Amino acid sequence: xxYDDLAGLLVRMxxxxxxxLSPTATLQQLDLDSLASVELAVACNERFHTTVEExxxxxxxxLADIVDLLRSH
Numbered sequence: 001x002x003y004d005d006l007a008g009l010l011v012r013m014x015x016x017x018x019x020x021l022s023p024t025a026t027l028q029q030l031d032l033d034s035l036a037s038v039e040l041a042v043a044c045n046e047r048f049h050t051t052v053e054e055x056x057x058x059x060x061x062x063l064a065d066i067v068d069l070l071r072s073h
Contacts, residue, residue, distance in 0.1 A: 001050075006063060027057060032059060033059060037055075041056050052073050
C-alpha cells in the first residue's frame with residue numbers, strides 16, 4: 001500500500017481530480033467532508049486489508065498521514 005494506491009482509490013471512489021492530489025493535500029482541500037472520511041476509511045480497510053477505525057481520518061488529515069496510518073495497521 002502506497003500513496004499511488006490511495007490516490008487511485010480517491011479518484012475512483014470520490015471522483016477527485018488527479019491534478020489536485022499530492023501527499024500534502026488534506027481531505028478538506030479535496031472537498032471530502034467527515035462523512036466521506038468515514039467512507040474512505042471503510043474502503044481502505046476493504047481494499048488494503050487494514051483495520052483502521054472508521055473515524056480515524058478527519059478532513060484535516062494529509063494524504064501522506066493517511067498512508068502512514070494505513071501502513072501502521
